[in-house]
Amino acid sequence: MAASKYLTGDPSAIDAFLDKFDTFLIDCDGVLWSGDHVFDGIPETIKLLQSKGKRTVFVTNNSTKSRKEYFAKLSSKGIPCQVEDIFGSSYSAAIYISRILKLEPPRNKVFVLGEAGIEAELESEGIPYIGGTDPAYRKLGMEPADFAGIADGSSLDPDVGVVLAGLDFHVNYYKLAHAHGYLRGNHIKDAKNAKNGGKAVFLATNIDSTLPMYHSFFPGAGSASIVALSNMTGDQPLALGKPSQAMMDAVEGKFHLDRTRTCMIGDRLNTDIQFGVEGHLGGTLAVLTGVNKKEDWERTDAPAVPAYYVDGLADLRGASN
Amino acid sequence: MAASKYLTGDPSAIDAFLDKFDTFLIDCDGVLWSGDHVFDGIPETIKLLQSKGKRTVFVTNNSTKSRKEYFAKLSSKGIPCQVEDIFGSSYSAAIYISRILKLEPPRNKVFVLGEAGIEAELESEGIPYIGGTDPAYRKLGMEPADFAGIADGSSLDPDVGVVLAGLDFHVNYYKLAHAHGYLRGNHIKDAKNAKNGGKAVFLATNIDSTLPMYHSFFPGAGSASIVALSNMTGDQPLALGKPSQAMMDAVEGKFHLDRTRTCMIGDRLNTDIQFGVEGHLGGTLAVLTGVNKKEDWERTDAPAVPAYYVDGLADLRGASN
Structure with missing residues (x-):
């Protein structure tokens, strides 16, 4: 494999790089900012990039914010964009449910393990849901009636066809027990004759194991809810965030991009760079302001190797500064 | 491997079986009862068994009840026993911490992810702990100050040396984030020079993926908290419940039993029967009133094969009825 080309401080190489692409897919955390620090x-x-006629699309695995909330954050930091230029894992999941799964009513409801960002994107696609931020599921401990109602399905919603799990800062045993009941098909009376034994389809916005915050790490979507459910059912979810190519297909479908003229920019090898490589994009650019460093992709077991790298995204101004 | 010998309805085989053993280690759920039904x-x-001079020891992986609570349940069901005859995974964990780990003060405190059963057993061994059923940790959601205090360790207890995870019906993101902070060593200022980089020792009472209740299955200790933490840290806990031989060593140490004259009785191959086989006990007896059936141990990938089996434990009366 060819070595990654280093662009920082090399104006002619930067010009040649920019000339190769029309569209840049740009990760946010670790590329644009760390937490609230841009x-x-x-x-x-x-x-x-925009003045040179490039399209900038912001592609993030963070499911807790909707596109509108991301737009507000980008705008407040002085980064010019439109809501339509933002693609999050919650939106990716909503698109997948509405346009690929195309569930038939009445079993078209989604049980959400996650925050408001997921709810907003489901609403934008007109998908009915329960769970999520509903205070009824923000409960600690289990009553005997809770166990009984989940076990025989009497307290479950028979219309649930999907369990969608993302990062949920309010995850608890009661929510996990409900999600597990839907994944087992407890809510379907005639389970034997139902599609997939009555089991709900298991989807995840993303499976990041940890969440970088405050210069430390916290439980990520993958750890706080998804592996718990996988460990119980023995089944893995379809994850709609990077590096899932379901997300790339959705991005391509929406922006009608020419993959050969598109470059993915990110800080994580096993999400961003792998996403671009497996999507056969024209290029990938790693930045060193986030999780991974040069030594990570020089290892023989590196999940993916970027075609280009810079110390920080702002180094791309080199040619014009 | 020799075929498992079927004892139900065979008085002479039952007599020969009973003559081989002085001590019976007996699992509870699925052997004595299902939920509250004996x-x-x-x-x-x-x-x-007791009238024949056999010692009966009750060995359970359920960490939510203390030995005293198990004693109360056994007694209320008319099953004669003493508190000393009961060995649970919480007690096993407490014994391991006090007699094997022997942590030096001040870093000898345990952060508990679990219910009152664990707390009672830690108290019986004089082990200081935090977390557990403390209402301060029964919290949903995270404030910015929660993230900041866990990240820099300022809201963590510097005396924590162990994270002990078991079944916790009140598990939530806030508790998981604290446990993760201790496992990372966020609470130790001079982490580089501290033992194991300041990281707390990771122990589990048991790693059962599911909890059978109300003729269905619910999140077990292994799923609701332990795999979540393992997925974040990349480390597996030392599990003190069956089939861990740390539990067998603790049982042997306490009861001074002759392993060749001891038989493990249980319904689960991958906990009870494996526990007896790997512990080189004189025998193992499977009952068919719980999780596993004969076809399970006849598979080539069976985790363990019992030496004997009966339809139900009460069939052992055959010779004397």
Whole structure:
């Protein structure tokens, strides 16, 4: 495999790089900012790309925020964009449910393990859901009636056809027990004759094991709810976030992009760079302001190797500064 | 491997079986009862064994009840026993911490992910703990200050040396984030020079993936908290419940039993029967009133094969009825 090309401080290489692409898919956490701290020169860099006629699409695995909330954050940081230029794992999941799964009523309801970002995107696609931020599921401990109602399905909703799990800061045993009941098909009376034995389809927005925050790590969507459910049922969910190619297909379908003229920019090898490589994009660019460093992709067991790298995204201004 | 010998309805085989053993280690759920329903003839069978001079020890992976609570349940069902004859995974964990780990103060405190049964057993061994049923940890959602305090360790207890995870019906993101902080060593200021980088020792009472209740299955200790933490840290806990031989060593140490004259009785191949086989006991007896059936141990990939089996434990009365 060819070595990754280093662009920082090399104006002619940067010009050649920019000329290769029409569209840049840009990860947010670790590329544009760390938490609330935007890296130096980021707004100017995005503006530069746009002034050269490049399309900038923001692609994030964070499911807790909707596209509108991401738009608000990008705008408040001075990064020019439109709501339509944002693609999150919650939106990816909603698109998958509405346009690929196309569940027939009445079994078209989604049980949500997650926050408001998922709910907003399901609503935008007109998908009915329960769970999520509903205070009725924000409960600690189990009453005997809770066990009984989940076991015989009497307290479950017979219309649930999907369990969608993402990052949920309010995850608890009561919610997990409900999700597990739907994945087992406890809510379907005639389970033997039902599709897939009455079991709900298991989807995940993303399976990141940890969530980088406050210069430390916290339980990610993959750990706090998804592996718990997988460990009980023995089944893995279809994950709709990077590096899932279901997300790439959705991005391509929406933006009608030419993959050979598209570059994925990110800080994580096993999500961002792998996403671009497996999607056969024209290029991938790693930045060193987030999770992975150069030594990570120089290992023989690296999940993916970027075609280009820069110290930080703002180094792309090199040619024009 | 020799075929399992079927004892039901064969008085002479039962007599020969009973003559081989002085001590019976008996699992509870699926052997004595299912939930609150005691199987027919169980109290009489236990009395019969005791009248023949056999020692009956009750060995359970359920960590939510203390030995005293198990004693109360056994007694209320007419099953004669003493508190000393009961060995649970919580007690096993407490014994391991106090007598094997022997943590030096001040870093000898245990962060508990679990219910009152674990707390009672830690108290019986004089082990200090935090977490558990403390209402302060029964919290849904995360404030910015919660993230900040766990990340820099300022809201964590510097004396925690162990994270002990068991079945916790009140598990939530806030508790998981604390446990993860201790497993990372966020609470130790001079982590580089601390033992194991300041990371707390990761123990589990048991790793059962599901909990059979109300003729269905619910999230077990292994799923609701333990795989979540393992997925974040990449480390597996030392599990103190069956089939862990740490539990067998603790049982042997306490009862001074002759393993060749001891038989393990249970319904689960991958906990009870494996526990007896790997512990080189004189025998193992499977009952068909719980999780596993004959076809399960006849598979080539069976985790363990019992030496004997009966339809139900009460069939051991055959010779004397």
